[in-house]
Amino acid sequence: LQRMLSIAVEVDKSPNCSSCKIADVIFPFILNIPLRSQREAFLNTMESQLLRCKLLELLFQHSCEVPTTLPLSFAKILYFLSHSSVLLQYQDETAIWQRWDEMLQYLSLLLMSYQNVVLAFSVAEHLRSSLNDRMDLIIQKAKPKLQDGDDISRLDIQLKMEDFISRMQQVLGQPFPLQIMEKLCMLR
Numbered sequence: 001l002q003r004m005l006s007i008a009v010e011v012d013k014s015p016n017c018s019s020c021k022i023a024d025v026i027f028p029f030i031l032n033i034p035l036r037s038q039r040e041a042f043l044n045t046m047e048s049q050l051l052r053c054k055l056l057e058l059l060f061q062h063s064c065e066v067p068t069t070l071p072l073s074f075a076k077i078l079y080f081l082s083h084s085s086v087l088l089q090y091q092d093e094t095a096i097w098q099r100w101d102e103m104l105q106y107l108s109l110l111l112m113s114y115q116n117v118v119l120a121f122s123v124a125e126h127l128r129s130s131l132n133d134r135m136d137l138i139i140q141k142a143k144p145k146l147q148d149g150d151d152i153s154r155l156d157i158q159l160k161m162e163d164f165i166s167r168m169q170q171v172l173g174q175p176f177p178l179q180i181m182e183k184l185c186m187l188r
Helices: 002-011 017-031 037-046 049-063 074-083 098-120 131-139 152-171 178-187
Strands: none
Touching: 002 017, 002 049, 017 037, 017 049, 017 131, 037 098, 049 074, 049 098, 049 152, 074 098, 074 152, 098 152, 152 178
């Protein structure tokens, strides 16, 4: 399945457009996956970094009370950090801290996937371009184009992290479970 999805993204003249279409179709199914381990297995085994970004973007947009119209960028990921609630509301039997842990896991996965799509310096760069265009861009050694929201400062990151930690403290209290602390460090 993952190979087929990856090929479906790549064969289109616009991988960015096809990944959006495929993500729109797959997203309702992800919402209905009952176990975290199954959701993580599905997302972690995705061969297409671009499709993974689109699915995670939809998941976070779904969890925001006020969705944003920003294009996917580092600024949008910071927006998700500030405005997302715990992702999947139907997990009543799951402890609250585990829901926050899952959210942090997916936020880190989104960040890593986005970095691979935009900043990777290998054959995988220019993932938003078609295969034909990608080869030309690689031969020309053209750098991938960054979005307007990709220029964020350390201060932006620090302020959003502090805001997020304060929101978590209100819900979870102190001290945070070890898994949460590890994910916060990884995300920073």
